[in-house]
Amino acid sequence: MINTVFYSWQSDLPNNTNRGFLESCLKKAISNLKEVGDFSIELAIDRDTKDEPGMPDIIDTVFKKINRAKIFIADISIINSGSSDRKTPNPNVLIELGYAAKSIGWDKVICIYNKDYGSIEDLPFDIRQRRPIIYSLKEGNKDDAKEYISKSIASTIKSLNANGSLFDIINDFHKVQVDTEILTIINHLRKIIFGYNQELSFELISEFLNIEDIAIVEVLTANRFIGFQVFKRWEVNEKKLQDIVNKVISYHSHGKETATIIIQLMQWTVAFDSFNQLRKNPDLFLQIENSPSHFYAVEGKAFNERNSEFPDRFILLKRLNNEKSQVSDFGDFIETQKIEGLIFSYKLNPKYIENYCKHIRAFISITEKWLDHTNGEFIIDNAKMFEIK
Known part of the structure; x- marks a missing residue:
């Protein structure tokens, strides 16, 4: 750094x-x-x-x-x-x-x-x-x-x-927490934009943050998605950001701008979650095919029965052969209809493409604002990034 x-x-x-x-x-x-x-x-x-x-x-x-x-x-x-x-x-x-x-x-x-x-x-x-x-x-x-x-x-x-004055350990700790949430969200959104064939890397993160609206629209128009990519709930991220905001506000050295940006991130998760819910936009995604044979979804409880922190967590697995599979994705799902369609294929309803693009652009803009405010780089907690529990 x-x-x-x-x-x-x-x-x-x-x-x-x-x-x-x-x-x-x-x-x-x-x-x-x-x-x-x-x-x-x-x-x-x-x-x-x-x-x-x-x-x-x-x-x-x-x-x-x-x-x-x-x-x-x-x-x-x-x-x-x-x-x-x-x-x-x-x-x-x-x-x-x-x-x-x-x-x-x-x-x-x-x-x-x-x-x-x-x-x-x-x-x-x-x-x-x-x-x-x-x-x-x-x-x-x-x-x-x-x-x-x-x-x-x-x-x-x-x-x-x-004497410890050069760095604010508490500020840096909170930055790592926010960066982790931002990178987790990027990890989910980039799977919508780039699919499951590319591994997450700094180059891919940069490509995602620099993508133009016209490219987002082209992807959303042309791509076919499985339900697992696009049906995720964002409440876990919202709650984590809320916890960080509460700590930041109680720690006066942060300043108003830091808390404001984190609140904007939290508000984005709420808005995007609402936009994706069936009761708000029941025809957001249109089913076009049955399940692809190489993917299947299992409940997170199958990996850890004692896990109470993420009760709605599912894991997406890709079949490598008759005996082996690899984890391709994870996410939280609540609506029964969506859970039943996690591995079906869908396309985004054309009438929602513009608004979907605006949500992605809003997230990128808030992320850029955060980076401008915090030294222009992410600090990664390698021990906890993208941990599946």
Whole structure:
């Protein structure tokens, strides 16, 4: 997992004394940390709209990147030392600094100040009391200054990591739980889109999350499904997300946005579950064939009679030969009519294709919002992913 250090720079001062010079110091600090035996965190430098395609909304992009950063570093050097007006650092840097202080906390903020362009007393009081790293290239050797700055940055990061401040264990724990639910839902939906012939992989997850609406419509129009693919209930996922929401709300450090996105996921499971129910849309899927000979479904109780956590669980098995079968899918089913048709073949009623596509798109959009909010990647709990109980 790559953890970002967001670098808030300014171009008002010479590149070789500030922006470029400080970035080289930061790279050296990260390089030095990699050489420390007990420090195993991978860090990368991020800034403004770096690596963002097209023409992104700059403010929104920067704020999202700050939200995801583990460390925020700001060049707060005075940019108007020759002016008779009030001395100030770069205004954009100050905006980003204020946002970072609120978003990730002052303890994860490192300010750097070049005193060649102004006295430390020129800084606003609330910033100078944060004990910035102060350097001068006029009073000493540039290499010495670089060594001092890089060591100061590395020391701060090591201290944060050592005392547990660099990572929020509770936040990370809840992220793993949400990621597991999202990946479980993706695992079910991708079987509708891609069928049972492809194994779940990061490449397939990426393909699913990047699929266009026109491709979804084409699949839903052309494909034939067995009941097991499309008759699943989503109450188990809803309940798990509800439990996570309750914990997140009680843990105040998460913030409103985290809880909001999880609630949106939970609401999606409720809406999609309702859309699929017979009482809501009894003709959603139209039966076209009898059962395919190579699939059969069994109750989960056949594998574990004591399992009370998933009383409505069924397992889909694919016959390999007369003696062996392999698990192809699992899911929860309640409606008797659907249970009786788990291995029959169906097609999606054309009048529902557009709405079905909208439900899938809504889930993908919420997932993208979650990834934007949580460092752009999934954290997988390998011990529990897709466990069949």
